[in-house]
Amino acid sequence: MAEYSTPTTEHEFQRNFAQLKPHMNRTEALYESARCLFCFDAPCIKACPSGIDIPQFIRQINSGNETGAARTIYQANYFGNACGKVCPTEVLCEGACVYNLQDVKPIEIGRLQSYATMKVIESGKKLFGPGEPNGKRVAVIGAGPAGISAACELRALGYAVDVFEAKAQPSGLTVYGVAPYKITNEETLAEMAYLQAQFGYHVQFNYPITSREELAALEEKYDAIFLGIGLGKTNELGLPGEDKINCTGAVEFIAELRQYHHQVAVGRRVIVLGGGNTAMDAASESARLGAEHVVLAYRRGKEEMGAYEFEYDLAKAVGVKGLFNVAPVEIMGNGYVSGVKFVRTETKDGKVSEVAGSEFIEPCDMVIKATGQAKQTDFLRLVPGLKTDSKGRIIANAHTGQTTNPQYFASGDAWNGGAEVVNAAAEAKQTARGIHAYLTK
Incomplete structure (x- = not known):
């Protein structure tokens, strides 16, 4: 039984794909910003690849200066709004928040960042401009x-x-x-x-x-x-049957989904090959599109996956199952995908080897390769x-x-x-x- 029903309208699609970090209103932003300790030697700044002065922009939000907060963010990161939502804040700025040391929920830095930047985007306020032309x-x-x-x-x-x-x-x-x-x-x-x-x-x-x-x-x-x-494009695996209908790359699948939403068809039984963050997204998206059975298949153990733990938790939360220590051998089917032949693997001294005579077929009607670009x-x-x-x-x-x-x-x-x-x-x-x-x- 699928966790989600197949969306047939834009409204149903938006419901299935509800935002993980919804926009804050002013009251929420003031409350959350008031929790910040404004650390002098803030570990959250060190954890941000773009070095945003996080205590500074949170203090500006708390004082009602959303425009100043947006300026602080954009001075460091021109994708300030997007990064507030798509960054793995759980392992970057929020993961470094000192509240984690006290078993207290860290400051929702990402949502505060998106709050301030969206305010200035919606207002159209001019914060920056081109420099004096230098002729080059x-x-x-x-x-x-x-x-x-x-x-x-x-x-x-x-x-x-x-x-x-x-x-x-x-x-x-x-x-x-x-x-x-x-x-x-x-x-x-x-x-x-x-x-x-x-x-x-x-x-x-x-x-x-x-x-x-x-x-x-x-x-x-x-x-x-x-x-x-x-x-x-997604890397080819060089497997027999890789050219069968309904065998696609994760990058191509996600790109189509972003553009066409509920018009994208997904199989009833989906196998996602890979153990990175893109694999987690493709698996979660398949489940939210109404797939009845979604399996993440990875050639190493669960603890060796490249994906962030929270991304795997998101996938599990929508019904995705994990299949570990298996390597794909062949995409099965007559024209259309009907399954994947796997061989079981084991890891010794960091190297993956196949277990002789352990082949088996996992039935499916769609394969998504999340095997890198x-x-x-x-x-x-x-x-x-x-x-x-x-x-x-x-x-x-x-x-x-x-x-x-x-x-x-x-x-x-x-x-x-x-x-x-x-x-x-x-x-x-x-x-x-x-x-x-x-x-x-």
């Missing part, structure tokens, strides 16, 4: 968290900025790859519109850069080029002199973001291999300053 131009490839953050910082430094985005909407995985119960499309796009109105960068949508000729034209026209291209190496080969490491990640200076081709700079998943939205936003802000240092030598 920067091209940004990719309108995800890294690209948009770099664009904002570069505009603040006086650069003319053009952003080139292959898709129809900005913010990258924030609108295409985050579970709908973490943030809505409307919230994400409202923040993007607010930032563009503040800083005045130009975005060309549905504009993929795919050839050496196009890159050469950018190199001629712009003083520097920022790569915020993220990662590619491919690096965009084909595109990166188009950039002369740009080097990548053995894992396909862009090699760049850790402090400036400059690649081995000095005109190119990089941040975000294409450089770090895949991290949180807040990491991409923080890295890109620093890299924008690296571009500034390079162009003002």
Whole structure:
């Protein structure tokens, strides 16, 4: 029996995918901000990759200065509203809150952050603007968290900025790859519109850069080029039957769900392959779409999963079952998926080995592969002199973001291999300053 009924209307979809961190009203925000101890050497600041002065913005909320709070947040993180909702605050700022040492509920920092930033987004108040024009131009490839953050910082430094985005909407995985119960499309796009109105960068949508000729034209026209291209499609596993109907990648599944909501069909029995946070999202989303039986299958033990514990708890809470120490051998079926053949595994000295003669078939009518994303190496080969490491990640200076081709700079998943939205936003802000240092030598 499914935990959720299959949504057939937008209202039913929103009910099944209710926000995990709903918006606070003013009374809630004042009450929660009053709980903060305003620590002098605040561990929550150290735990935030973007270094937001958290006690400062909470104090500003408590004094009724939501605009000042939003300014404090955005000065450190241009994705302030989104990060308040999609960040794993449980293991970052809130996980570092001193209240945890007293077995007291930590301050709801993420919700307070979204409260302040949403207030200023809705008001349209002008907090920032472009710097004095310096006559130099920067091209940004990719309108995800890294690209948009770099664009904002570069505009603040006086650069003319053009952003080139292959898709129809900005913010990258924030609108295409985050579970709908973490943030809505409307919230994400409202923040993007607010930032563009503040800083005045130009975005060309549905504009993929795919050839050496196009890159050469950018190199001629712009003083520097920022790569915020993220990662590619879900990795192929190379399994027999992987091309069967209803065998899909988690990234593609979540992107479709974010765009089409209740119009997305899900199987009755779903197997999700993987043990990371994306696997948890795909499994939870399948259950919320009305799947009767959802199984997370991982080749190692439960304690070895890459996912945060709270993400696994979210999946279990909606009826997802775990199947551990199993490796997929073949996707079964005649045209359509009918099951997955697994072999049991064991881990010795950190290495996974298969148990001979332990094969079995788990029936299903849909397989979702949450097995990581491919690096965009084909595109990166188009950039002369740009080097990548053995894992396909862009090699760049850790402090400036400059690649081995000095005109190119990089941040975000294409450089770090895949991290949180807040990491991409923080890295890109620093890299924008690296571009500034390079162009003002």
